[in-house]
Amino acid sequence: SSELTQDPAVSVALGQTVRITCQGDSLRTYHASWYQQKPGQAPVLVIYGKDNRPSGIPDRFSGSTSGNTASLTITGAQAEDEADYYCHSRDSSGNQLFGGGTKLTVL
């Protein structure tokens, strides 16, 4: 099916590592990209391709994929990482797919 599924909410203790996952059949073929969105702001690309970070994105953000599951890992989460995170991919018809989003709380 052409859907991406994310857990609605995840929490992490300050300085610890957290993994946010995204499941979907399209991820067996196409890379996921990941976006961070803070309240009242536009989404910001944090990971794209196999595991690439745009300029300015801290190296504590990384991406990986196994089978139909893509993961965004934050190693040493900071208070400023508290945000909504969305995965994104495409299907074979060129339709763009977004996950439902994961709200990350940094405790």
Added chain:
Amino acid sequence: QVQLQESGPGLVKPSETLSLTCDVSGYSISSDYYWGWIRQPPGKGLEWIGSFYHSGSTYYNPSLKSRVTISVDTSKNQFSLKVSSVTAADTAVYYCARQWTVTTTNYFDYWGQGTLVTVSS
């Protein structure tokens, strides 16, 4: 520096047509990227509306395809969105964004700030 800016009415009446424009600066929309529209209803997630490539290829979300049109004005380096027969369910923040799509790699790297469109009488 690539910049995108959405503009258009913030209030649209039910059954009418929503019209938005995205002005692009710092990059030509006739170059090797797709350009797209994404929306986000208040308190909800992101929904892709549609994208186009300068060659003329246009892709629409199947769930919105019958009501959506994306057009391009390369002379002004801008593109537009029309959504017809709107209802309250079309109330959302609308974003325009630059899209890279090549083989298995696909992402939106630059986004506009977004504009809230409310559908109400």
